[in-house]
Amino acid sequence: MESQTVEHISECFIKPSHFPQDWKQTIHLTPIDLGCLSLDYIQKGLLFNKSPLLSIQAFLDRLKHSLSVTLSHFYPLSGRLATKITRDPQSYVVYIDCINSPGAKFVHAKVNLRVSDILSPTYVPCIVEHFFDHYKAVNHDGHSLSLLTLQVTELTDGVFIGCSQNHSVVDGSSFWQFVNTLSEVFQDDKILGSDQEETLNIISRSPNQERWFPDGCGPLCSLPFTHHDQFISRYEAPELTKRIFHFSVAALARNKAKANALCKDRGITISSLQALSALIWRCVTRIRMLPKDHIIKCFTTVNIRSKLKPPLPPNYYGNCSQAAGKVTTAGELLENDLGWAAAQLTEAIAKLDDNAARETLAKWLQNPSFYRTRRSVNPDMIIFGSSPRFNMYGNEFGLGKAVAVLSGHDNKFDGKGTLYPGRQGGGSIDVELCLCSNSMSALEKDDEFLDALNFS
Missing domain, CATH: 3.30.559.10 (Chloramphenicol acetyltransferase-like domain)
Structure with a gap:
């Protein structure tokens, strides 16, 4: 099984279907967000059985549409990280640029394996690592990589939906709030077919996009560096x-x-x-x-x-x-x-x-x-x-x-x-x-x- 490879069929970028009225082109990272810049992306996914009647193309089209609608609520995930550096006074500010980006990434992939090939072994097969985007990326790489990638990997009798989200943008609670909303949108024809204003009022749990800054720290939290090599590190994982x-x-x-x-x-x-x-x-x-x-x-x-x-x-x-x-x-x-x-x-x-x-x-x-x-x-x-x-x-x-x-x-x-x-x-x-x-x-x-x- 480990000789199998995941074949990428296609990829594209998805932008929000619209932006809320109070959306911000720039979102500054909090101290907790910034502390995660040298960590890896959060990568979690769901494995499903696949019905023989499933039209994969129709499924992918609906999921892309659902992603676009969901991103209208979670629009920071369609952006990129950006850094502003000044010398006098010295300032190194990392923030989310919500407008200058191609959007979130969507990947369609295939692998010649069955669901049982993934679940039957005692240990999690290494092939699962390739059901996700951003392999070995750190969060600071979000300056050039997508902050969110949804990868759909077809198995012979299953479907795996792998979600990678930048850990400087979300924690686990926010990660799953996004996935929960994406699932809700996918399953609800009313949400998918509603106009922009109605959509904002239909989802069951809208995210609160107001970043929280502790006392003594304004929305421009500056780091005492001049280059990211001074605080970003990368390591190779041992055999685990x-x-x-x-x-x-x-x-x-x-x-x-x-x-x-x-x-x-x-x-x-x-x-x-x-x-x-x-x-x-x-x-x-x-x-x-x-x-x-x-x-x-x-x-x-x-x-x-x-x-x-x-x-x-x-x-x-x-x-x-x-x-x-x-x-x-x-x-x-x-x-x-x-x-x-x-x-x-x-x-x-x-x-x-x-x-x-x-x-x-x-x-x-x-x-x-x-x-x-x-x-x-x-x-x-x-x-x-x-x-x-x-x-x-x-x-x-x-x-x-x-x-x-x-x-x-x-x-x-x-x-x-x-x-x-x-x-x-x-x-x-x-x-x-x-x-x-x-x-x-x-x-x-x-x-x-x-x-x-x-x-x-």
Whole structure:
């Protein structure tokens, strides 16, 4: 299967069908947006079975039309990044140019594989990485590359819709809001056939395009550089093994109950997600066989829209998340129990309030730093991204419910965990783990991990 290649049939650029009355030709990036410039694009996609009666050309035409209408609400995704540099006074400002762009990119591709070829293997096939555009691109490349690409890859009996969005323009919440709206537009003839003004009032959740800037930072957030080579870095990924683990509702409930029982004297209530994160953190640390005094970290990405005062609306469009977690030693983590680990993560997230978020941003303004994808083998960290709360399986595009959610090549490193809702629903969770091959083999034999995974 790995000898198969993805053949690109065609590509084009799609512009918004129209612009809202209050649209802006220039949108300035916030400190949180700017901090992502050296990260990779967000690449997530949906795999569907294909009916023999499906007319692929009719499907592609409708999807292009739907994309054009959806972009009228999410028009920044049709733009490009741009930089304005001045010397006196020195200023380096990166922003979204919403007008000088060919639009979002649309790719039609084919591969001679079946859906079962993607889902049957234990590990995620490497061919999936080529179901997305922007392979190995970083967000700063959005100066010349599209900020959004929709790639439709035909399988012999399936369709994969891969979406790549620039992470300096969106976070996970905004990413899936766009996909949810695209699916809504695709399925609703009324929206597709409405005039410009009506369309603005029909979609169920319009994005709020007013970028939020913290105190002490105006809409022109200047970086202390003269060239992007001073803060953009690129790395080659090591050989990684990627596997999606399916945790049932029953397995999560049992693990949560265990963590809470161990925390009964701590006055802390542990969620299913934090109990699962703690379990994975402990098990991966154990199989890595690190020295007791080795410093280790576990972080998760937290949506801070509701944590700010006043809170931002849930449909705030852009990046509005920060990392929260725990730093300790391998010895301390493994000498304590699951409840201790879960309590550390729960307390770290609880501490990420309005004051903490603003303090982090104030420090950033004093000394700007940039998130970087950790592609070197450095076994000291677990980072969880995405969220099982995002609406992924509600996107149908006339093809029925997706059979899987998959991600691309980018933002992967040894110790990355990507969280998805389980396809069976009900609160089940899927976790895509990326580990070096030796660590993955050891994890698959770890008694604590298998006991939690296989409970039903």
